[in-house]
Amino acid sequence: MTSLQLLLDGFAAALTPVNLLYALIGVTLGTLVGVLPGIGPAMTVALLLPITFTVPPASAFIMFAGIYYGGMYGGSTTSILLNTPGESSSMITALEGNKMARRGRAAQALATAAIGSFVAGTIATALLVVAAPAVVSFAIAFGPEDYFALAILAFTAVSSVLSRSIVRGLASLGLGLVIGLIGIDQQTGQARLTMGIPQLLDGIDVVIVAVGLFALGEALYVASRLRHAPPEVVPVGRAWMGRSDWRRSWLPWLRGTALGFPFGALPGGGAEIPTFLSYAAEKRLARGVAREEYGKGAIEGVAGPEAANNASAAGTLVPLLTLGLPTSATAAILLAAFQQYGLQPGPQLFDHNPALVWGMIASLFIGNTMLLVLNLPMAPLWARVLRIPRPYLYAGIVLFAALGVYALNGSVVDLFVLYVLGLLGYAMRRFGLPVAPAVIGMILGPMAEIQLRRALAIGAGDVSVLVRSPIAAVLLALSALALLAPVLRKLLARRGLAPAPSNDE
Amino acid sequence: MIGRWWRPELGLAVVVLVLGVLVVVGTLDVSAAASQLGIGPRFFPMLVGGAMVVVGLFYVADVLRGGHGDPEESEDVDAEAPADWRSVGLVSGIFLAFAALLDLLGWIIGASLLFFALSIVLGAEHRLRAAVVAVVLGLVTYLLFVKGLGVSLPGGVLPL
Numbered sequence: 001m002t003s004l005q006l007l008l009d010g011f012a013a014a015l016t017p018v019n020l021l022y023a024l025i026g027v028t029l030g031t032l033v034g035v036l037p038g039i040g041p042a043m044t045v046a047l048l049l050p051i052t053f054t055v056p057p058a059s060a061f062i063m064f065a066g067i068y069y070g071g072m073y074g075g076s077t078t079s080i081l082l083n084t085p086g087e088s089s090s091m092i093t094a095l096e097g098n099k100m101a102r103r104g105r106a107a108q109a110l111a112t113a114a115i116g117s118f119v120a121g122t123i124a125t126a127l128l129v130v131a132a133p134a135v136v137s138f139a140i141a142f143g144p145e146d147y148f149a150l151a152i153l154a155f156t157a158v159s160s161v162l163s164r165s166i167v168r169g170l171a172s173l174g175l176g177l178v179i180g181l182i183g184i185d186q187q188t189g190q191a192r193l194t195m196g197i198p199q200l201l202d203g204i205d206v207v208i209v210a211v212g213l214f215a216l217g218e219a220l221y222v223a224s225r226l227r228h229a230p231p232e233v234v235p236v237g238r239a240w241m242g243r244s245d246w247r248r249s250w251l252p253w254l255r256g257t258a259l260g261f262p263f264g265a266l267p268g269g270g271a272e273i274p275t276f277l278s279y280a281a282e283k284r285l286a287r288g289v290a291r292e293e294y295g296k297g298a299i300e301g302v303a304g305p306e307a308a309n310n311a312s313a314a315g316t317l318v319p320l321l322t323l324g325l326p327t328s329a330t331a332a333i334l335l336a337a338f339q340q341y342g343l344q345p346g347p348q349l350f351d352h353n354p355a356l357v358w359g360m361i362a363s364l365f366i367g368n369t370m371l372l373v374l375n376l377p378m379a380p381l382w383a384r385v386l387r388i389p390r391p392y393l394y395a396g397i398v399l400f401a402a403l404g405v406y407a408l409n410g411s412v413v414d415l416f417v418l419y420v421l422g423l424l425g426y427a428m429r430r431f432g433l434p435v436a437p438a439v440i441g442m443i444l445g446p447m448a449e450i451q452l453r454r455a456l457a458i459g460a461g462d463v464s465v466l467v468r469s470p471i472a473a474v475l476l477a478l479s480a481l482a483l484l485a486p487v488l489r490k491l492l493a494r495r496g497l498a499p500a501p502s503n504d505e
Numbered sequence: 506m507i508g509r510w511w512r513p514e515l516g517l518a519v520v521v522l523v524l525g526v527l528v529v530v531g532t533l534d535v536s537a538a539a540s541q542l543g544i545g546p547r548f549f550p551m552l553v554g555g556a557m558v559v560v561g562l563f564y565v566a567d568v569l570r571g572g573h574g575d576p577e578e579s580e581d582v583d584a585e586a587p588a589d590w591r592s593v594g595l596v597s598g599i600f601l602a603f604a605a606l607l608d609l610l611g612w613i614i615g616a617s618l619l620f621f622a623l624s625i626v627l628g629a630e631h632r633l634r635a636a637v638v639a640v641v642l643g644l645v646t647y648l649l650f651v652k653g654l655g656v657s658l659p660g661g662v663l664p665l
């Protein structure tokens with residue numbers, strides 16, 4: 001019952017006029033960048049990180065939470081109205097969603113996506129309220145070796161699941177880890193990998209890495225193969241749906257939520273697998289009209305995956321808040337935001353800063369409601385945003401990237417570092433290396449090192465200390481499994497036994 | 506199709522491998538002022554560098570055997586189109602020139618030129634409209650961030 005009390009306190013904190021304004025700015029900005037191609041919530045939060053110097057933490061996180069949820073809503077609008085796979089999490093929505101839109105049912109597709117996102121987001125946030133204290137009470141006894149093992153699990157799971165090729169996932173992770181190593185060692189003050197450049201002593205700021213890999217990398221990639229035809233946006237009015245749409249949507253929403261939340265909470269679970277599973281499940285369960293419509297624009301195929309997508313976003317917050325473990329690029333940037341305030345997410349955060357944590361969770365409920373109100377009547381506006389001419393869009397993205405990075409230190413050197421990272425981001429896109437493992441490696445790497453050194457110091461140099469705790473041993477075994485799973489799958493597939501993609505943690 | 510893909514990717518795979526070697530070599534310079542207990546500042550970088558070398562070797566081997574990653578799909582990208590190196594080069598040149606001249610020109614002029622040049626290279630059709638949008642964006646961002654949010658941006662040659 002105490003967490004209910006704390007949540008009510010959180011609502012009291014989040015419902016002040018100033019914080020409501022921050023929430024509104026957050027959800028609006030989040031929806032905008034979610035709708036716009038080429039820019040997503042991870043980069044937006046990264047560009048806004050400098051506000052952490054002037055804005056109190058509670059307000060900043062309320063805004064970041066709004067951006068995080070808003071980005072999920074915006075992504076579905078793009079995939080329904082513009083039939084091109086955008087963010088991987090809303091790819092599945094495009095399958096049926098765009099076909100619905102082309103048959104003149106865009107309003108219903110947008111409505112089931114928005115209302116489904118609201119239902120799923122609300123249920124999943126409620127699950128977060130229940131799950132978080134449980135995980136905290138379990139994690140309170142974690143030692144450094146357990147945290148190290150957790151980080152290893154996050155690394156391997158993210159690298160193997162997010163990429164179709166594990167070598168490419170691990171290469172991306174390694175690039176991030178190396179970037180994270182640059183700078184002064186926090187424990188001994190030794191400079192590492194700075195190549196004698198004094199500006200690198202403080203390390204490379206996470207903002208530069210995120211903006212370089214996401215924004216500039218994307219702009220260069222788009223420049224290299226820009227689709228020259230203007231985007232074909234399906235026109236739409238106010239989003240609404242009729243009684244039969246409601247009847248066909250509510251069960252897929254609930255099933256999608258049930259799939260999305262646990263996958264989001266797992267390291268490497270992400271949104272791709274549950275949205276795909278939800279799509280497949282709805283297809284199998286389809287009867288009557290739905291069965292005939294599947295493949296031509298069935299509402300079930302939008303309702304389920306969209307709910308799964310949003311529920312997994314809430315699930316991602318469980319390991320982030322309770323263990324300090326980011327499992328997506330956006331979560332990694334949120335972790336960096338905590339670090340800017342000198343806060344470390346984990347069991348202690350719930351103890352020492354309950355007002356902040358519960359204020360943020362309460363604002364998720366508030367932001368979700370705002371998003372529903374914002375998205376249903378304003379669908380035509382967001383459809384107009386989609387028509388922004390691409391030359392202006394990408395020129396603008398580069399301009400804001402330069403602005404955000406220059407504003408960090410007022411240093412031109414940062415702009416050149418940004419360019420190098422932009423080239424890296426371009427190469428990663430061009431050759432299909434996932435970007436998320438690099439961002440997670442960069443932010444979680446230094447923490448993994450600290451925990452490793454702490455654990456080995458306690459064990460007086462004895463390496464077996466790393467597997468002495470049963471929790472750490474299990475986590476490391478799971479990491480090994482995550483690394484081996486694709487190899488095993490390939491072996492089985494060669495024998496023709498396991499063709500279907502499955503999740504192997 | 507596949508034959509055309511894997512050659513450039515080999516470059517990235519080699520970068521990963523070489524970076525691993527560089528991390529190991531670069532870490533040897535770090536004087537290991539370790540305490541008696543536990544490990545010093547060299548251990549973790551060595552671990553990362555060594556792992557990068559292993560991953561890099563696997564990556565190179567994979568590319569040589571004909572494996573290739575799928576280019577990322579995105580709303581505005583035509584994944585089938587051949588790479589347009591002229592655009593990439595121009596965007597790079599414009600950005601680097603902007604970075605080099607920013608302190609001299611100041612934010613308003615520098616950012617306006619950056620936006621204008623990029624939008625033309627990326628295919629904006631109305632030059633006048635692009636110029637107007639560029640100047641408005643340069644001015645608005647300056648006023649918003651400098652006057653409104655207290656961020657410091659260079660004033661440059663304009664008397665501000």
